[in-house]
Amino acid sequence: VDLTSLSMAGNFIGWEIPSEIGNLVNLNVLDLHYNWLSGSLPDEITELGKLEILDLTYNYLNGTIPQNIGAMSSLIEFRAAIQSDINVDNIGFSGQLPVSMGLLENVELFEVFYNSLSGEIPSEIGSMSNLYEFNLEYNWLSGTVPSELHKLESLVDLYLAENDLSGSMPQLICDSGAVISIDCDVVECDCCECNPLSMAPN
8 A cells, every 4th residue: 555644633533443554554644633542552553664653642542552663663753642631541551661662763752641651661762862852741650760861862851740750860861951850759850840740738
């Protein structure tokens, strides 16, 4: 199939993304934001080796981010945020961030805020050399912020607030000059923009 761009944004589509999406091997742009898509993201989507833009923002997807997402070597933008005012159980990505994300060397923007991701932030993300915005706010991520993130020389914005992170922000990340948003009541950080909600009195 020679289709290179597929945009169905804002059409109130309510079906699941079919596994046959993997047959669109020449696709560069897949924009499905602002719909009612449900179910999980099929593993076959990682067969789209030419895909540069994947926008799943504001849907009702669940399940996990495909473990083989690192095979999407042309990916530049990945957006899968959930609307904060949606009061529906069992929506949003859960589970851990895939280690294979470290292979996404062309990704510049990765947004998955207001999901249900858990576990630790993989140190392999330090290999995403072109990443300039990384937004993981409002998830259930735990552990400490990996020092390997200081390798992200293109990083401008790092959003980590409203998670279950702990410890302290590695000084090497502070020295990168990126704008960092985090919960300063649980993560010690002298260079961060503190989440105002975390600093509110009990």
